[in-house]
Amino acid sequence: MKNFAKQALDTAVTRGATYADVRVVGIRDRFLSTKNGEAAQVRESDSLGLGIRAIADGAWGFAATDELTHASIDRTAARAVEIARASALAKKHDVQLAPENKIVDHWEAPCRIDPFAVPVSTCLDLLLKVDAALRRVQGVTLAEASMDFRRVEQLFLSSLGSEIYQVKTQTGAGYVGTSFADNEIQRRSYPNSFGGQYQTRGYEVVEELDLLGNAPRVAEEAVALHKCEQCPAGVRDIILDSSQVGLQIHESIGHPIELDRVLGTEANFAGMSFLTVEKLGNLKYGSDIVNVVADATPAHGPGLGTFAYDDEGVPGQCTPIIKDGLFVGYLSSRETAGAIGQTRSSGAMRAENWNRIPLIRMTNVSLLPGTWKLEDLIADTADGIYMETNRSWSIDDRRYNFQFGTEIGWEIKGGKKARMLKNPSYGGITTDFWNSCDAICSRDYWTLWGTPNCGKGQPMQTMGTGHGAAPARFRRVQVGVAYPG
Amino acid sequence: MNLSRQRAEEIFSKVLKYSTADETEAIISSTSYSLTRFANNTIHQNVAEESGSLSVRAVVDGRMARASTNKLDEPSIRQTCEGALMLARLQPPIPDLLPMPGPQMYRAVARSYSETAGLTPQTRAETVAQVVARAEKDHLIAAGVFASGASAYALFNSRGLGAFHEETLSEFSVTMLGESSSGWAKETSPYWAELEPLELAETAARKALESREPQEIAPGRYTVILEPSALLDLLGFLVLDFSGLAVHEQRSCLTGRVGQKVFGENVSLRDDVYHPLQTGAPFDGEGVPRQRMPIVEKGEVKNLVYARQTAKRLGAQPSGHGLPLPNDIGEAPVNIVMEGDHSSVDEMVRSTERGLLVTRFWYIREVDPYQKILTGMTRDGTFWIEDGQIRHGVKNLRFNQSLISMLGQVEALSVPQRTAGEESFEMVVPAVKVREFNFSSATKY
Numbered sequence: 001m002k003n004f005a006k007q008a009l010d011t012a013v014t015r016g017a018t019y020a021d022v023r024v025v026g027i028r029d030r031f032l033s034t035k036n037g038e039a040a041q042v043r044e045s046d047s048l049g050l051g052i053r054a055i056a057d058g059a060w061g062f063a064a065t066d067e068l069t070h071a072s073i074d075r076t077a078a079r080a081v082e083i084a085r086a087s088a089l090a091k092k093h094d095v096q097l098a099p100e101n102k103i104v105d106h107w108e109a110p111c112r113i114d115p116f117a118v119p120v121s122t123c124l125d126l127l128l129k130v131d132a133a134l135r136r137v138q139g140v141t142l143a144e145a146s147m148d149f150r151r152v153e154q155l156f157l158s159s160l161g162s163e164i165y166q167v168k169t170q171t172g173a174g175y176v177g178t179s180f181a182d183n184e185i186q187r188r189s190y191p192n193s194f195g196g197q198y199q200t201r202g203y204e205v206v207e208e209l210d211l212l213g214n215a216p217r218v219a220e221e222a223v224a225l226h227k228c229e230q231c232p233a234g235v236r237d238i239i240l241d242s243s244q245v246g247l248q249i250h251e252s253i254g255h256p257i258e259l260d261r262v263l264g265t266e267a268n269f270a271g272m273s274f275l276t277v278e279k280l281g282n283l284k285y286g287s288d289i290v291n292v293v294a295d296a297t298p299a300h301g302p303g304l305g306t307f308a309y310d311d312e313g314v315p316g317q318c319t320p321i322i323k324d325g326l327f328v329g330y331l332s333s334r335e336t337a338g339a340i341g342q343t344r345s346s347g348a349m350r351a352e353n354w355n356r357i358p359l360i361r362m363t364n365v366s367l368l369p370g371t372w373k374l375e376d377l378i379a380d381t382a383d384g385i386y387m388e389t390n391r392s393w394s395i396d397d398r399r400y401n402f403q404f405g406t407e408i409g410w411e412i413k414g415g416k417k418a419r420m421l422k423n424p425s426y427g428g429i430t431t432d433f434w435n436s437c438d439a440i441c442s443r444d445y446w447t448l449w450g451t452p453n454c455g456k457g458q459p460m461q462t463m464g465t466g467h468g469a470a471p472a473r474f475r476r477v478q479v480g481v482a483y484p485g
Numbered sequence: 486m487n488l489s490r491q492r493a494e495e496i497f498s499k500v501l502k503y504s505t506a507d508e509t510e511a512i513i514s515s516t517s518y519s520l521t522r523f524a525n526n527t528i529h530q531n532v533a534e535e536s537g538s539l540s541v542r543a544v545v546d547g548r549m550a551r552a553s554t555n556k557l558d559e560p561s562i563r564q565t566c567e568g569a570l571m572l573a574r575l576q577p578p579i580p581d582l583l584p585m586p587g588p589q590m591y592r593a594v595a596r597s598y599s600e601t602a603g604l605t606p607q608t609r610a611e612t613v614a615q616v617v618a619r620a621e622k623d624h625l626i627a628a629g630v631f632a633s634g635a636s637a638y639a640l641f642n643s644r645g646l647g648a649f650h651e652e653t654l655s656e657f658s659v660t661m662l663g664e665s666s667s668g669w670a671k672e673t674s675p676y677w678a679e680l681e682p683l684e685l686a687e688t689a690a691r692k693a694l695e696s697r698e699p700q701e702i703a704p705g706r707y708t709v710i711l712e713p714s715a716l717l718d719l720l721g722f723l724v725l726d727f728s729g730l731a732v733h734e735q736r737s738c739l740t741g742r743v744g745q746k747v748f749g750e751n752v753s754l755r756d757d758v759y760h761p762l763q764t765g766a767p768f769d770g771e772g773v774p775r776q777r778m779p780i781v782e783k784g785e786v787k788n789l790v791y792a793r794q795t796a797k798r799l800g801a802q803p804s805g806h807g808l809p810l811p812n813d814i815g816e817a818p819v820n821i822v823m824e825g826d827h828s829s830v831d832e833m834v835r836s837t838e839r840g841l842l843v844t845r846f847w848y849i850r851e852v853d854p855y856q857k858i859l860t861g862m863t864r865d866g867t868f869w870i871e872d873g874q875i876r877h878g879v880k881n882l883r884f885n886q887s888l889i890s891m892l893g894q895v896e897a898l899s900v901p902q903r904t905a906g907e908e909s910f911e912m913v914v915p916a917v918k919v920r921e922f923n924f925s926s927a928t929k930y
Contacts, residue, residue: 035813035815036734038574038580039548040811040813042549042572042576042811043551043811044550044551045540045552045573046553046554046556046564047554047555048555048556049536049555051534060530061530061531061532062532063534063605064534064535064536065534066536066556076535079533083519083532083533083606084531084607086843087531087606088612089528090528090610090611090614091527091528092526092527093527120572120575121575121576124575124577128577141734141735142736148623175872178735180736180740184855185735185854185855194853207566235539261525264525264626264628265524265525265530265628266524267521267626267631267660268522268630268658268659269630273930276782307685307762356532390851391852392851393850394849394850394860394862394882395848395851396862396864396883397848398928398930400929400930401881401883401926401927401928402864403883403926405852423665427883427925427926429928458522458632459518459520459632460522481885482885483852483853483858483885483924484858485887
């Protein structure tokens, strides 16, 4: 593969590229799911191809192919340069990249148990046991469980002389019990909704989740939701569980700090950001206890945004985003960092596969833990609602106005978790909300969640991102907003 | 270069050579796709890809699995066949698994144009330059995409079924940004000469200019006129509910509502891949011919759609809407045509005392799966209407609205048109005027 990559670089440079980089990417996927006592999906796929990005006449071009022959590689590299020259027909200025060093390295993400070596029958057996445990609870009308494994091998070469080989293994698993009754559909998921928990590790992720042990509780909650009261509408203090805090970070911090949005290049689709450049270092994003980092380094944990180098060959970094409530950093690329006068990219360029260009994507955007025990936080709350597990999420195209729903809630009265509430929802304006945060639980309650399905770009790219979070309290939030009165 | 039927047959013959499954199905496809992306009045991304894939479904002893690859050399084909068989053998049998369908007859649909497949990056760049010039005339900033491509899709199985479909696509969308406002427009077509990039640019520019310095309005229930893209992106959330399997599994909002008048008298929907403004192949994920299927007639939920397996389980007839097996969903109508009327958006505005005109929605998500409450934001051109005239732009609003209720409150419809949005696949839908649409909060721009 290295020969093909070198050939592509050479062809691009010979054709006039002033900069080029090549990624050869191989991906293997396995997806297993069960539904109501049967294997539902058993499928595996592999993909191998090469993408080349080139600057010629001061503009970008990109071409990709999965035909790995010398003739096709030459044709594809030449096409990337030709496309770059076409881009130059409508350019306003030449592309400038922030400086970067030549890097030659090899990195493999830790993976204790290769998920592809675990027999499919073992995986399906566990999923079917979970399925049976869910359906053992009367009232559960649909049980769905899944496991999702991915291995990504990537060789990156650039005309700077960089040569980086990386291997990552990702594992995800989860389930949902659905109950239909009385013209109402209620669901409970474990350990998170929309596929469960995902990390850049091996099958040990599945083993640590105790999927089976949690199934009876999850199923009982799905059924019990039919009989409980609707989440009230009004202003309440809320405590969010760590997975919901993770999605709140994703939508209302992770996306607005993407510098390509800020600079307008996502305006037609994913949208822009309220975090215009004059706010850097000046905006009070959250309360004094809010500290957020974008951390791709393995030291942060095995998140879906963990890597040694991004897809421009920039080392993974820990970038402070919010420090003591103050907005201090963006996610950037070599091009966008230079555009706002920064000397180096934050190392956040990531591509879905060989046939997509890298875009600025979240790495692991995490809220650093606080000091509270969850029990103490509930005891400290006189009149509030505890909300758990995301059910719906939406935010405007500049990332101000958000609304979330969760699968389940509990009223908190006089410092005690009281009656169950169904259909909880809350909404607000991003900076008002983060400034209302007055308590964050400690490292003991902190989980590095994986969001495997973040969409961005045209053509659309799906990317996995990581979000470390602990339960947190937010004061005087509008709740019950999703249900019209 | 795009896959030919002959090349697909050659690949399938190798699949049959290496597959030792009881039954074998292969989906063989190719894609050639290019996209020029612009923002800040300049091209900032310009990409092209060529790819192919082989996906093999193996059935052995009542067990089924799928393996896929994009490597089409003989060793990879062999490995993929073996992989599918190995995965199939490792799982429990599937009760009442049907044999694969035999040979079928398909109605021809012509959706492939060499002019679209041959569109060059230079042509796309020159078009973008013209659109940028239009933006700069009014000190606006343009962002958007101009994409084109060709795809081929073949489905063969060991019982003699052979299906092949070629299609081209083109897409132009543009957002025009002013200092306090924006406008948007989009079109798609298999034949790129049908696109009107400069007219789209003009529409987006006009929306941006007419919504400058938007004013706040209080959240509440308003009469709204939804342009076709706004309606499309809402309707996309209803599609999976017409699956026979979804109703059977009680995960559809139509559970208990089939045969009932759920929507208004003026709402009729059908699935019709043969409609001249539709796109897609005339067969489903198992190679079954797609049928025209009325799903809502005058507000009544008339029919669901069924894959073969669902139909067998439920005693219904397959309708040609199955997804490739194995899957969790069952089936879905993906060629929606909504009947319209002869009202125009201008007439709807003139007949509105107080209300809002919505260009498109953004980040729509389902809040409640049975009431079908959706939330989302307005975006890129929302206008206040008073006494039959558009008065000014308004700051964007969040809605929480039951789609079922909304489709019972439609007061007027336009002639349906091929419509593209950003949150659903394309459909043929009208603009509609709807009363008492619920907006729950506002944002800051």
